[in-house]
Amino acid sequence: MTLSVKPGEFHLLVGPNGSGKSTIARLGVGLLRPHRGTARVAGADPRSSESARRLIGYLGHESQLYADLTPVENLEFAARLHGLAQIDATVAAILDRLEVAAERTIAVRRLSRGYVQRVAICRSLIHRPSLLVWDEPLTGLDQASLDRVIGLVEAVLAEGVAVVLVSHDLPELWRLAGRVHVVEQGTIRFSATTATPLAEFRRQYAEPAR
């Protein structure tokens, strides 16, 4: 199986539960070691290359946040870890973008599910990565945030960021222009583009019960 992603491209991974979408995402960013084959980001293996890791913005099933710290403290830490300058301004800007307002100084442990997800999204974006890998990023978001996040994806795509997204929310994401890959039993079985009408795509690929 090969999946090559170029700057500014949008790739959507879909498929039944347990088909291996999350596993592919984690392999791609270097969180798992492939048994065969390699993962490359800008020509380097993210498992060994710090500069390759700097390019990646990953958001998985877990929030990667410290529950005892506030959103601001969490993001400040992420910013420092990436060696960013002007930390306060950067953190404030990204939180504004996801409309996290009064909640930014409350310990993450006490936030509602949707706010935790928003802060987790901020964390994956704070260092302005060139490759976003997001696994079910829309989980728990309300309609307004969902629109905002999709707008944000459009904006970064226009800036030349490559985006790989795992999701079951096809209707919401179909408005983004890009490729869709159906994952089954650990590999890509079928690819199409979001130019295909969604109904047509669903007809072509009748999702089996695995």
Place this chain on the structure above:
Amino acid sequence: MTLSVKPGEFHLLVGPNGSGKSTIARLGVGLLRPHRGTARVAGADPRSSESARRLIGYLGHESQLYADLTPVENLEFAARLHGLAQIDATVAAILDRLEVAAERTIAVRRLSRGYVQRVAICRSLIHRPSLLVWDEPLTGLDQASLDRVIGLVEAVLAEGVAVVLVSHDLPELWRLAGRVHVVEQGTIRFSATTATPLAEFRRQYAEPAR
């Protein structure tokens, strides 16, 4: 604020993140103690009445599963805890219903997100409750399971079970006939029925950014 739910009724709680939907659900089943007012299930407070608790099937943001046990072991425990008879058959039947097949004897820790969610749904249903309270139950489900779960809700509604659902997935749930309540700042601000076309409902209630 009052929300009264009768047998066979479907109630959908929607609203922006942090508006208090989960809090209302937890108050309703007796997991939180209300500052004022009371929660009643079949006339009794579920905090003190065992027979009231027996009627409730609750699924929150967490799976309530033991990660080291398999789905079968988890459900067997839930069944025993509810004093059910014919445990093996009951467990097998509910797992079949959610199409959990080979995964039923793998420790929950190793299941994919969607399968964990399916098993969690099974757990909330195993004792055939008369009131289902589900908080974002569609999280992580693939299209096929989502259809199956919605079909299941229709089936239990027809059997006279009352269903209260918190979700952001309006389009998917709009096909169920029932009432929709918009929660804002901890209270129900607006109610409608799913007979209203979704677009119309969205126009009536322009979700504010909170």
Place this chain on the structure above:
Amino acid sequence: MTTLRGALVIAAKDLRVELASRAALTSAVTFAIMVLVIFNFARDPGEVSLAVLAPSVLWVTSAFAGVVTLNRSFAMEQEHGAMEGLLLAPVGRSAIYFGKYLANLAFVLTVNAVLLPLFVLFFNVALTGSLAWVAGLLVLAAAGYVAIGTVLAAMTVRTRFAELMLPVLLLAFLVPPVLVGVQATTRLLGGRPAGEILGWIRFLAIYDIVFITLGWLLFPATMDE
């Protein structure tokens, strides 16, 4: 469902989770032996003889092994919100309390059952009838502090740093049984007749009754959110 049935169902589940890995029991036993070894070496052999230290080491090790295993019991309920499932089940709070208590006690007693022979071996204790009395003392003491530990663990697991909070709270309650245990064990191993320690046994029995009852009364308060 009766409280007893509920308690047994919950205790059986706990043991099943233990068995799913079997790691817990082995770890607890190895931990206990390691503590024995560390204690033995953390003394100046010219100054403190082994026999004199033996009762203290036995009791401190036994108590530590108990503390270390208690956290686990509620951590397992907390991890993915399983406690919500217990709270919403049609069983009383006392079924949860006694279920957890039974599983914890079974666990602590198993560890002690392995610990005692090793203690005899390493500390070169004579194999006499008084060992049976020592075993009885260990069981009696465990019955009390496991009850307190069950209540405390239920509370502290909700705080962050549960592993730290539990010993902090529990250690105060461990002082009386450990103290009594050490005194009585010293007499018994010194060859004094068992009749001499009857007062202490009565003390431990009262301690047990008081704290098992108190735990049962207080436990519901630890569950309510």
Place this chain on the structure above:
Amino acid sequence: MTTLRGALVIAAKDLRVELASRAALTSAVTFAIMVLVIFNFARDPGEVSLAVLAPSVLWVTSAFAGVVTLNRSFAMEQEHGAMEGLLLAPVGRSAIYFGKYLANLAFVLTVNAVLLPLFVLFFNVALTGSLAWVAGLLVLAAAGYVAIGTVLAAMTVRTRFAELMLPVLLLAFLVPPVLVGVQATTRLLGGRPAGEILGWIRFLAIYDIVFITLGWLLFPATMDE
């Protein structure tokens, strides 16, 4: 980013998480006090004098307080997958190791800093210059076993029953420093000149160098999935 900067950023974050709750430090200190007290009681006063036990109690307490706090360090990274964030950050594995090591060491030393005066108080130890040497020994010993503990905790936190598994593996590594520490402390408190313990200091220094280096070499193997 240099390894040192990365390490400092991570250590600073760890301390910030501690401060956010402050529970950890308070609990560790209370824990240490309680262990002191228990030891104090778990002896037959007629047989064992307090002064003779003092060095053992100091060292065992210090080591246990260390073990108990180490789990916390990686549990915090595990809770919501924060470790993934560290692994994907543009810092080397050694930055993570040294960051965690520094934070853990700072933590254990703070606990010791509170423990030592209490020890002096409880055990009625004379305030002489040798106390400074004892403090130095505690620091030297902690520097070594915290390095080992950091590597072990990074692994055990990913196993089931982490709270038990860490002490099981770590205790064997505690034997050399605790043994040497007790011996040296006994001499020092007995009024012997500091020159007599130079051999032991050298031993601890070698232990530190070997295990800090080994930890640094082995740590990456604990991180890669």
Place this chain on the structure above:
Amino acid sequence: MTTTNEHASLIRRGLWITALALVALGGVFAEALLRAPVERWQGPAQKILYVHAPAATMSLMAFLLVGLASAGYLFLKDRRLDTFAEASAEVGLAFGAVMLTTGPLWARPVWGTWWQWEPRLTLTLLLVLLFVGYRTMRTAIDDPDDRARFSAVVGIMALVLVPFVHLSVYLFRTIHPQPVIFKPSAPSLPWEMLRVFIMSMAAYFAVYVGFVTTRYGIGRRAAAEAS
């Protein structure tokens, strides 16, 4: 790639070696009981030597090999080294159990005590416990890659720990000697005893090879089935 067939034949070979080795060991024990001379001071109790000392030696050797295989695994990332380490650790623990039961059984009549806190005994006890921890940790990790790397780390650290424990325990004891210190260093055995002793050592080594081969084959087969 090894096939299932090869695993089966490996296991079969291991079982054969074990069977032959056990027969040989039985012969050696018979020889020890019937033919070897009875020691003058210790009496028949001394015959435990033939059971105890080789078991102890094999156990330590097994742990040493775990450490070496662990280091090899981290460099070569060859899963076979991990499987070998696992096998050797388990067999080492089995021999360790023999050592720790026969040792005290022997100590009781000759030292008058089950146990002495003496450097070598302490070191072996700590090592056995550390490897109980090693094995327990293995059972508590699901992912085979994690399991291999984590156990390799512990295996290496155990190897490095040995000299430190030895030195510290020695410092401890030599400065304040125990009233009765008995060092079980090899007395110069008379030839009749030495002959049986060497035969016993050889038989034990064969048992080690048989056990490890079998266990290794089982481990390889389990790994192949899991993937």
